[in-house]
Amino acid sequence: MYRSHNCGELRESDIEKEVTLSGWVQKTRDKGFVAWVDLRDRYGITQLVFDQDRTSETLLEQARNLGREFVIQVKGQVIERASKNPNLPTGNIEVLVTALTVLNQSETPPFTIENETDGGEDLRMKFRYLDIRRNPVKENLIFRSKVAMEVRKYLSDAGFIEVETPYLIKSTPEGARDFVVPSRMNEGQFYALPQSPQTFKQLLMVGGLDKYFQIVKCFRDEDLRADRQPEFTQIDCEMAFVEQEDILDAFEGLTKYLLKEINGVDIEKFPRMTYDAAMKKYGNDKPDIRFGMEFGELNSVAQHKAFNVFNNAELVVGIAVPGANSYTRKEIDKLTDWVKRPQVGALGMVYCRCNDDGGYKSSVDKFYDQDDLAQWAQVTGAKPGDLICVLSGDTNKVRAQLSALRMELAERLGLRDPKEFAPLWVIDFPLLELDEETGHYHAMHHPFTAPKPGQLSLLETDPGAVRANAYDLVLNGNEIGGGSIRIHDKQMQAVMFKHLGFTPEAAKAQFGFLMDAFQYGAPPHGGIAFGLDRLVAILGGQETIRDFIAFPKNNSGRDVMIDAPATIDDAQLTELGLRLNVPLE
Template sequence: MYRSHNCGELRSSHINKEVTLAGWVQKSRDKGFIVWVDLRDRYGITQLVFDEERTSKEMMEKAQKLGREFVIQVKGTVIERASKNPNMPTGDVEILVSELTVLNSALLPPFTIEDETDGGEELRMKYRYLDIRRNPVKNSLMFRHKVAQEVRNYLSREGFIEVETPYLIKSTPEGARDFVVPSRMNEGQFYALPQSPQTFKQLLMVGGMDKYFQIVKCFRDEDLRADRQPEFTQIDCEMAFVEQEDILNAFEGLTRHLLKEVNGVEIEKFPRITYDEAMQKYGNDKPDIRFGMEFGELNDVTQHKDFGIFNNAELVVGIAVPGGNNFTRKEIDQLIDWVKRPQIGAMGMVYVRCNEDGTYKSSVDKFYDEADLAKWAEVTGAKAGDLICVLSGNKDKVRPQLSALRMELATRLGLRKPNEFAPLWVVDFPLLEWDEETERYHAMHHPFTSPKPGQIQLLETNPGAVKANAYDLVLNGNEIGGGSIRIHDKKTQALMFDYLGFTPEEAKAQFGFLMDAFQYGAPPHGGLAFGLDRLVAILGGQETIRDFIAFPKNNAGRDVMIDAPAPIDDKQLAELSLKLNIQS
């Protein structure tokens, strides 16, 4: 037996008890006549003590040679600490060691294994197995486990059945790029790794499984960002004999359960807004509603003077920044520079100070008087002490620009509090979106999403106006889940493929199995998938997902720890009937 107790459980009640512990040396302090060692495992830290009066000379010498991260086993007696540490759960006791065994020595780590480390992100990812020993990463992984277990427990109680679906599937042209896997036994043919289990969960509904879920790995070979990984995890769910309201109610229940059990927060309201309303009020389809700063459209109250920038703009739109009149001119100039960065792309920003005495002072006083500016304040909801920030231009560009500014201001003002949670349903998305490059419509979600009831006939006359029977669940400005009511009959699915530019032959080749299944009694069905990585990060009060993934990839999609992806040798390529065609 390597240990009778772990390093986080010993208390005053264990004094005089003989124990065996095992773990890693966090640090040691050698005073010559006495050595203290902090022993760490997953559960905590316990202090060990070796002294000349009660410890043999041989063991003292052994203790003095212990280095950081040595793996050791000790036996000894729990005694009361002379200098108690109220900041440690085990701070009232220490172990007077009678036996010491070095189970494994260790090199000096390339960074300190402390909560506040001196290691940069790339270095820590290279030695991720060491990084996991640090409390922030260890606790994040344990937190992820807790969330996943609560999901499984809740959905199982609600009658959902967990079913595994294949990882080796067929490549499809819709959505992001697939990761492809060559088949050795089928020369010249390839599997794809699934971007989601979409068609399989629909087939499970045809199969009568009724309520399905799966915590499943998905893969997308697409450009990466700090919060996006080439492999990610979904809580994938599907239900039969349901309408949109049934889905929303079911997963409001799951979200409430997680917030209560994991965060101790009770949420009653899950407000709903349409996609069009979200774009008009917030400039994006996943708005953070923990704070205000809703958009005010100012065309009617700005395009009547000689200010050409506004007169020539498709949209003039502003927000009221609470308390923003306290910003210095330097701070406002910094905001103007911020929106003019290439990542945002605005040409500039007009501002209005709303003074405490009810007067207004703007950067365009040459063109607008107090009465004009008062109307701007009315439209944006600005009060005395606020600052109005105004952008203008093409509506499809200026709304995202102002949305980015809104989020930046909220961050600077401390309005995005990680311990506050504001869920929101966004509904009635467009079914299709026009792609300028290919000059055809693409499915905004995927080609299996059903149009809203009564709108299918619009596909003939105005396809861009058709709304999808789709919904996203947003939490604190992040999309944590999305789904739709699916098409469940062959005729409608064939019509959808037609409008997406598939020939009948292409549709049959890619999705014939699904359309065939619809002929054997497919029930009405729909579902939703949560992004587990993102959900866990938000519940954990973080913005980035990497610390909640055991072995993440970097921004280039590489695993720097195992150095993957990597070349394979010519023999493997030959077995797969492949050859590299690298042109210098």
Template sequence: MFRTHTNGELSLKNLNEEVTLSGWVQTIRDKGFMIWIDLRDRYGITQLVFDEDRSSAELLEQAKKLGREFVIQISGKVIERTSKNPKIPTGEIEILVAKLTLLNASELPPFTIEDETDGGEEQRMKYRYLDIRRNPVKDKLIFRHKMAQKVRNYLSDKGFIEVETPVLIKSTPEGARDFVVPSRMNPGQFYALPQSPQTFKQLLMIGGIDRYFQIVKCFRDEDLRADRQPEFTQIDCEMAFVEQEDVLEIFEGMTASLIHEISGKETGKFPRMTYDEAMKRYGNDKPDIRFGMEFVELNELVKGKDFKIFDDAELVVGINVEGCAEYTRKQIDALIDWVKRPQIGASGMIWIKFQNDGVIASSVNKFYDEDSLKKITEKFGAKEGDLMLLMSGEANKVRTQLSALRMELGNQLGLRKGNEFSPLWVTDFPLLEWDEETGRYHAMHHPFTSPKPDDIHWLETDPGKARANAYDLVLNGNEIGGGSVRIYDKNLQSKMFQLLGFTQEEAEAQFGFLMNAFKYGAPPHAGLAFGFDRLVAILDGNEVIRDYIAFPKNNSGRDVMIDAPSHIADEQLDELHLSVHEKK
């Protein structure tokens, strides 16, 4: 037996017990006549002691030869520590070692296995197995596990069935993003890896499963932006015989229970906002509502005062940054530079200060008299000490720019607190968006999303105006889930494919099986999918999803630890009837 206890459980209750422990050598303090070793495993740290008086010379010699990350097994007696460590559960005891077995030696690890490591990102990824030994990484994986368990038990209790859908499926029209898998048994033919189990979950609804979920890997072969992974995990859900309200209720309940589990806090009823409202109030369809700084539209007040920039703008809009009137010129210039960066692309920014002395100062005093500025200030609801920042331009653009500034200020001012949870439903998304590049409509959510019944008529006349029965769950400024009521009428589905520019043949080739299934009694159904990696990160007060993945890939889609992808043998290619060539 390698251990009688783990390294996290012994206390004064175990005094004088003979125990056996195993683990890694975290630290060695060698005072010559005495040696202390911190022994670590997943569960904690236990201090081991060897000394001249109480240990044999051999044992001491043995202990002296140990190094960091050596794997050892010891037996000994639990004794009380003279200098206690109240920070750890085992801090009141230590083990007077009687026997030491070296289970495995270790070379010096490439970085320190401490909460704060000296290892850089690349080293840590290459030696991810060592990185995982560190508490911050290990704890994130354990947190992820607990969240998955909680989700599964919550949904199971609500009658949801977890059904595994296939990983080897068929390539879809968004095919450019599909990973494909050549079939040896069917030469020249390919499977695709699912970007989501969308069609399968709809088929399960047609199959009468009624309530389905799955925590499932999905795949997307696209250029990776920072913190995107080619394989990612979804909590995928679908329900039959429901309306939007039923879906929102279930998953609000689930999310609230996760938040409660973590924080002990009740979230109350989640606020809801339409897409239009979110864009107007926050310039963003996933607003962080942990803080205010809502958008204030100013066209009425600022136009016609000969300030050309505002006069020419489609929209003049601003935010009130509370308590920041004392920002220096330098601080304000830094913000102006920030919005002028190419990533944001604003041409400038106007400021108005409602100073603590009651004076209203601004960068546009030339154009606006005191009365005008006062009216603007009132519109903002600003009080003495507040700083107002105004941007202008083409409405959509300026909203996006101001939204970025709002988030930046939220960060700078510490308003985006990791331990605070502000969920929000955003509803009534547009059904379609016009893509200038391809000159046609794209589904904003996906092609199976149902238009709002009242808006179906727009499909014939002005499709861009149709809103969808689609909804996103937003948490702390991140979209953690999204879904929709689905189309279940084969004619409406055909119409949608048509609008999206599919020929009938294309629709048939890609989704024939789904269209066919619609012929045999498809029930009304709706669903939702959570990005599980992101959900977990945000629930843990973090935003870096990579930290919550045991073996993530880098921005080039590479696993630097195992060195994948890699070249394969010619015989293997040959078996697949494939050859690799330079790009034509």
């Protein structure tokens, strides 16, 4: 028996018990005639004591020779601790050691295994197995496990059936690039790793399973950010015989349940906002509604003077920043420089101070009088003490720029409290999105999304006006889930493929199996997929998903711990029918 107890469970009620503990040496302290060792495992830390009077000189010498992260087993008696540590659950006791066995020695770790470590991110990713020993990472992974278990419990209790779908599938256009896998037994042919189980879960509805879910790995070969990984995990769900309202009710329930069980937070209302309203009021389709700073469109009150920057703009739009009239000119200039960065792309920023005496002072006083600026304040909802920030330009670009500024200012002003949760349904997305480079439409979500009832005919006359029977669930400015009511009729699906530029032959080659299935009584169905990594991070008070993944990739999509991706040898390439150094024509 390696242990009778773990390192986090002994208390004063255990005094005088004989115990066996195993774990890692956190640190040692030697006072000559006595030594203490902090022993750590997943559950906590227990202090061990060795002294030449109560144990033996031999044991004391063994303790002195222990290094950090040695794996040891000890036997001993629980005793009351003379200098109690109120910061440790085990801080009132210690174990007087009577036997010590070194189970494994350790090299000196490349960084300290402490809550606050001296290791940089790259180093810790290279030695991720050591990083997992630190409490912040360990607790994040335990937290993730708890969330996943609660998801399974809720959905199982609601009648959902967990079904595994294949990982080796056919490459299909779903927006991002596929990761492809060569087939040795079918030379020149490739599997793809799934971007989602989309078609399979629809086939399960055709199969009559009615309610499906799966916590599943998905793969997308796309550019990475802090909240993106090439492999990620979805809570994938589908339901038959449902309309949009049924889906929203079901997964509002799941989200409420998780917020209550995981965070102890009761949320009653999940407001709903159309895509068009979200873009107009917040400049993006996943707005953070924990704070205000809603957009005020200023064209009607700012394009009547000789200021051509505004006159020539498609949209002039501003926000009122609460209390920011206290900003110095230098701070405002820095804010202007921030929006002019390439990542944001604004050409400049106009500002207007709302003074406590009710007057206004702007950077364009030459063109606008006090009455004009008062109208700016009215449109943006600015109050005395606020600062109005105004951008102008092409509508889509300027909305994105002001949205970025709004979020940056919210961070600076401490308005994004991670312990506050503000969910939001965004609905009525465009069905199709115009690619400005090619002039062609593509599906905003995926080709299987149904248009809103009664709008199919608009595909012929005004495809950009068609709204999708689709919805996203937003939490604290992050999309945590998205889905739609699906097309379940073969003829309607054929019309959709046509408008997405598929020839009948291409549609059959790519999706013939799904079209065939629709001939055998496909029920009305719809679903949603939550990003588990992102959901867990937000519930955990953070937004970077990498902190909640056991073995994440870096921003280049590499696993620096195992050094992947890597080359494979010529024999493997030959076996797979692939060749090295063959130039592309």
